[in-house]
Amino acid sequence: MQQVDFIQGRTRMFGIIGDPIAQVRSPEMITWEFQRRGVDAVLVPLHVPAADFDGVMPALMRLANFGGFVLTIPFKARALVFADRLGLQAQVLGGINLLVRRSDGAWSGDMLDGMGCVAAFEERQIAIEGQSLMMLGLGGAGGAIACAMAARSPGRMRLHDLSAQRCAFIKSCIERISPATVVDIGPPTVDGIDILINATPVGMLSDARLPLDVQFLPQALVVFDAVVMPEQTPLLALAERSGCAVVRGREMMLGQIPRLVDGFLDPDSVGGELGQLGRQSVV
Numbered sequence: 142m143q144q145v146d147f148i149q150g151r152t153r154m155f156g157i158i159g160d161p162i163a164q165v166r167s168p169e170m171i172t173w174e175f176q177r178r179g180v181d182a183v184l185v186p187l188h189v190p191a192a193d194f195d196g197v198m199p200a201l202m203r204l205a206n207f208g209g210f211v212l213t214i215p216f217k218a219r220a221l222v223f224a225d226r227l228g229l230q231a232q233v234l235g236g237i238n239l240l241v242r243r244s245d246g247a248w249s250g251d252m253l254d255g256m257g258c259v260a261a262f263e264e265r266q267i268a269i270e271g272q273s274l275m276m277l278g279l280g281g282a283g284g285a286i287a288c289a290m291a292a293r294s295p296g297r298m299r300l301h302d303l304s305a306q307r308c309a310f311i312k313s314c315i316e317r318i319s320p321a322t323v324v325d326i327g328p329p330t331v332d333g334i335d336i337l338i339n340a341t342p343v344g345m346l347s348d349a350r351l352p353l354d355v356q357f358l359p360q361a362l363v364v365f366d367a368v369v370m371p372e373q374t375p376l377l378a379l380a381e382r383s384g385c386a387v388v389r390g391r392e393m394m395l396g397q398i399p400r401l402v403d404g405f406l407d408p409d410s411v412g413g414e415l416g417q418l419g420r421q422s423v424v
Contacts, residue, residue, distance in 0.1 A: 147172075153182035154206050155405055158198075159213035162188040164346050164370030166394055167211050167401075174402045182405070184211070191215055198223055202248065209241035209405050214342055217252070217281025224250035226412030233314055234288065236281035239401055241408035249412030251404070254282040255289025257397025258338075258365070261388050264396065267363055268295035272335040274302050277352045279311045282367055283340030290338070291315040297323040299330065329353035331362060337380075340367045344374035351375050360384040369394055 157167045163186075171184040187210075189197045194216055201207060203224065212220045214322060217236035221227070228251030231237045237250035262269055272295050276287050279302040288311070290359070291298065298315055302308050308326045315324050331337060341365070343352040345368045358364065364380035369390035380387045404411045 145382045146185055147176065149181070151181065152206075153180075153208055154204070155182060155184045155209050155211075156187040156201070156207070157184060158194075158201075158216060159186040159188050159215060160189060160191045160194075160215060161346065162213075164368070165213060166369045166391060170394055170398050171211070171402060171405075174398050178406075180406065182208075189216075194219060202242070207242075209239070209408065210369075211401060212238045212240060212281075214281075220250065221223075224412070227251065228412045230255070230285060231412075232282070233367070234284045234414045236284065238273045238281065238285075239287040239404050239411065241404055241411050243408045243411075246274045249408060251406075251411050252281065252285045253397045253400050254367075254393070255285035255287070256400060257393040257395075258367070259289045259293060260396030261365075261392035262296075264392070265386075265388060266277045266337075267386070267388065269295055269336070271296045273297040273333055274299070274330065274338060275329060276311075276334045277329055277337070277339045278302055278341035278367075279304070280340070283338075284311050284314070286338060286340050286367065287311050288314050288318055291318040291322055294319050295322055295336075296380050298326075299334070300324065301329050313387075331358055332354065334359075334362060336363045336365065337372075338365045338367075339376055342350070342368065344368050344376055346370060349375055349392065358383040358385050363388065365393075366390055367393060 168184050168186050175182040225247040226249040230252040240250045274295050300308050312324045339352045341352050345351050362385045363387040364385050366374045366376050367390045368374045377387045
């Protein structure tokens with residue numbers, strides 16, 4: 142009988158949950174990291190329509206051999222209600238991309254997107270300190286990226302999001318993290334910008350749009366796109382045609398894969414004291 146040797150009855154299960162889900166790269170990357178560490182576990186893609194999320198999550202969380210989730214669009218904020226404990230990033234930003242079952246049966250969540258983005262820039266030896274950044278999109282991933290970048294002391298950060306409330310909130314977070322950074326809110330621009338960061342879903346899968354209205358980009362600009370599928374987004378294609386240095390969404394994923402796997406394998410290390418957004422306090 143033919144059989145595979147990477148999944149069996151005792152294999153530990155984890156999942157990445159999103160709507161859509163075809164764009165994610167986490168299943169192969171995290172499963173490879175499990176295998177590299179000699180851990181019998183897999184991460185599988187779970188496509189849950191947004192309308193069904195609140196009903197499906199409790200059922201998945203009752204599976205005895207299911208240890209946790211990676212959360213992606215559009216569930217990073219909605220998943221907060223399923224966490225009993227939240228890490229500091231999750232409490233500040235109001236979103237999680239990691240949800241794990243602790244040894245006592247409680248669930249802990251945290252937000253690791255920003256750490257992965259900074260790790261990608263550091264791996265490429267691209268300076269952040271003193272630079273001028275343009276942030277497009279301040280949702281779960283975008284807010285985390287903005288705060289992680291702020292911790293590296295950029296000189297200026299310009300913020301753009303469809304939600305004025307979200308812009309004001311992330312601006313206040315950045316000002317607490319890096320008081321010396323000049324923060325302003327306004328339409329997208331590349332004038333006077335050193336690093337352009339797209340954390341919107343524009344350009345995902347077959348979306349041919351650009352996240353800002355430009356025909357070319359300054360050659361000195363560094364362009365990062367958090368979209369992981371396709372790897373060559375319309376924005377990154379434009380950046381390369383313009384002669385810009387680019388950082389890809391896959392590089393951000395590579396930066397946070399070890400941290401996500403650490404959280405899966407040591408769930409009791411995830412989350413701090415019970416936060417105000419823990420599910421016991423959500424009505």
